[in-house]
Amino acid sequence: MKKEKILDLVVIGAGPAGLTAGIYSSRAKLNFIILENELVGGQIRETPSIDNFPGFASISGAELADKMQEHAEASGAVIDEFDNILSVKFANEEKIIETNNVIYKPKSVIIATGAKSKPLPVPEEKKLRGRGIHYCELCDGAMYDGKDIVVVGGGNSAVDAAIFLTKYAKTLTVVHRSEKLRAEAKSQEELLKHDNVKLMFNTQIEHVDGENSIENIVLKDSKSGKKTNLKADAIFVYIGTTPKTELFKDYLDLTTFGHIKTNENLETNIRGVFAAGDVREKEIRQLTTAVNDGSIAALMAEKYIRNS
Known part of the structure; x- marks a missing residue:
């Protein structure tokens, strides 16, 4: 019995x-x-260098993540990294979150699950994932x-990754489906300083040949x-x-692309359930806007708990 x-x-x-x-919340x-x-x-945590977070002229993503975790835990937050969520049930009257070991029944929930990388849309992706x-x-x-x-790719993540990879690459080719990069101008300038970099626009990868490693890219x-x-x-x-x-699609209103719909107070369609960060519907997704969302969601959740 849990x-x-x-x-x-x-x-x-x-x-x-x-x-x-x-x-x-602490x-x-x-x-x-x-x-x-x-x-x-x-x-x-996977970002080599962050140059646009106030207070840090430049800091690695891993270091900033560690500082955020240390701050949260020093404030009194308890983080459980090892108890996977099996299911959730959300209603206006009751919220239930079942993990491997515990059944939580909170008054309020903040969903900040973020996002995952889209896979390369080629038939060989699963076979060669981790092998090229x-x-x-x-x-x-x-x-x-x-x-x-x-x-x-052509956004900030792609260009920042390309800059990092220039230290290893004999040659580095950026393949982008559009006519120009979308990354910040400063990052583009930094990338183009490297002589081993080539840009290919209006181009997509259609196939990747190889069994256990990449042999050819079409x-x-x-x-x-x-x-x-x-x-x-x-x-x-x-x-x-x-x-x-x-986990939440049966209970929360989502956009066509799967983001959680919220109002300006980050409330979802279920009372007491809030969404923050990249998981929710919004125009701009940046580290600073995620932090902003987290503070608003916690303050609104505290208000909801106090009044419920």
Whole structure:
């Protein structure tokens, strides 16, 4: 028989939004827990360098994630990294979160589960994932020291990853489906300082040949339809993210793309359930907006708990 815990609040996710919510919830002296079944810190932990977070001219994502975790825990937040969530049941009257070991019955919930990388849309992706197709330059970049590397994408994540990978790459080719990069101008300038970098616009990867490693990449020009071959040893993919909302789809209103719909107070369609960070519907998704969401969600959850 699993033990039941009655809490004021459960925060699901320990990325920047969830950790910020934890800091504010601690200050409000709420009885709460943060549940996280992946890396504490979320996506920022995989970012080589962060240059746009106030107070830090430059800091690695891993270091910033550690500082956020330390701050949250020093404030009194409890983070459980090892008890996976099996199911949730949300209603206006009751919220139930069942993990491997515990059944939580909180008055309020903050969902800050973030997003995961979209896979490279080729038939060979599953076969070659981890064998040439990768999604984390910090984790896997060193494997390709002196090799030919391809980066797919044109946003900040792709360009920042490409900059990091230049230290290993013999040649580095950025493949982007549009006519120009979307990354910040400063990052683009930094990337183009490297002589071993080549940009390919209006181009998509159609196939990746190979059984246990990449032998050939088939590219397609999106304007002319012409196909070409590219020899490379690795592909690092940064083509966007998908929100982690599978657990909540039966209870919460989602957008076509799977993001949680909220109002300006980050309330969902269920009273007492809030969403913060990249998991929710919004125009801008940045580290600073995730932290902003976390603080708002915690303050609104505290108000809801006090009045319920």
